[in-house]
Amino acid sequence: MTNEELLVAVALSAWKTNLERADKLFTNLSAGELLKEVAPGKNRLIYLWGHLTAVHDRMLPLLGFGERLCPEFDPVFISNPDRATAELPSAEKIKSAWEKVNAGLGLGFERLSAADWLKKHASVSAEDFAKEPLRNRFAILLSRTNHLSYHLGQAVLAAK
């Protein structure tokens, strides 16, 4: 592997490690357990799971992998806080979306060369990217891994 490829491989490994932790945590919970709050008055586990799914789904067009798979999750899990929506999608529906979205990301990741990771992502204009070359796809991978880790830290408080 070249140096570039090694650096990308480390980052993909970190994504995978965190994703596996989240997968193990959420998919082993019952529908009842998913209603637990991470702290009094804070988000419920089911909300965090849906939120992570929606944020990962947004990565598909952002990284140029294709259309979104569950845009209907946004009003429930991104634009609004937990408990703002009367009825959340079922745990089964979230699980299915979570699996499809992450599988789609995994396929997309495999196809990118190290140089591809340094190309701009879809939410930055060519003009801005010329001035700010760190706003690339690799930055999305790292920030979304951190985002996953951030909510994992919260989820374990309720799930243990």
Next chain:
Amino acid sequence: MTNEELLVAVALSAWKTNLERADKLFTNLSAGELLKEVAPGKNRLIYLWGHLTAVHDRMLPLLGFGERLCPEFDPVFISNPDRATAELPSAEKIKSAWEKVNAGLGLGFERLSAADWLKKHASVSAEDFAKEPLRNRFAILLSRTNHLSYHLGQAVLAAK
């Protein structure tokens, strides 16, 4: 910048962003607020701050930057859970250690070339590293950024 340098720059930017968030969160809390738990029966904010400081301090020898600055934090903040030690170091002492440790890391980071980041860290043998080249310094940077993000997600639950 070369591709290697760009990839490293993105990762250093992610570290810095998370560190600044943590710095802002912890240093603005009073000694009383630092005693709040992130969730009932879970770690107190002061413990998380000391824990992050100790883990970052360990990065100094791990990345070849030099001796540790506060090894006395380990029995309190790493080997033992919160409340196992009768008296924690004061908030002032943690703040001072936190600042020195992170400044030391910042200086060390500046001195590493992109190729240096791919060298082995101090906790892996040359034999193992030959077989597992992803156990490099870059992996430490990413995993510690994720670790910081993980505990930040917890800390905001109490600090808000």
